[in-house]
Amino acid sequence: DSGVTQTPKHLITATGQRVTLRCSPRSGDLSVYWYQQSLDQGLQFLIQYYNGEERAKGNILERFSAQQFPDLHSELNLSSLELGDSALYFCASSGWDSQETQYFGPGTRLLVL
């Protein structure tokens, strides 16, 4: 158990819909990262938050957005969903030290039908 929790575990929805994925980082971790894992693209970085502020942005679509709340949990919002958005979405967290490891949650498996 990494200490990072993600809900829901599975999500099935239809094209055009909007979903919210939730992540609670390890206790004390200030950084939260979101990654997408798909068969064709592999593991790709989407976005990073540090203590409530956006810190880095990767290959995140404009239809996707995220935020980190004062209690440090984070949410990833996916809207106008397309079939190609079906993937495993991971959240990871790390501490403030530059050599801190990123610990991954169990992921949310999204299936868009």
Next chain:
Amino acid sequence: AQSVTQLGSHVSVSEGALVLLRCNYSSSVPPYLFWYVQYPNQGLQLLLKYTTGATLVKGINGFEAEFKKSETSFHLTKPSAHMSDAAEYFCAAETSSGNTPLVFGKGTRLSVIA
């Protein structure tokens, strides 16, 4: 931009044989390097990491990796494979300033044959 290359999308070894999974990075400044393992329907678990210091890094489950700057490599090894090692293995790099996103290789699926 930084990139990570894992040679071989699928490696198959016999139980008890040496495991060697290859990883090369491309970066002018040596990054922090990681190996993660993913078991079916599970998240990513850290096996080991290299940041600074000793270039031979020991991890969990008997795995180790050696950072070779001259070869820009960070290959993962285990002397004797066990059936429970069957999983997907990912090499990842992070800029040496830390607290930055990971860049992953495409992964290597390890099969262990009895």
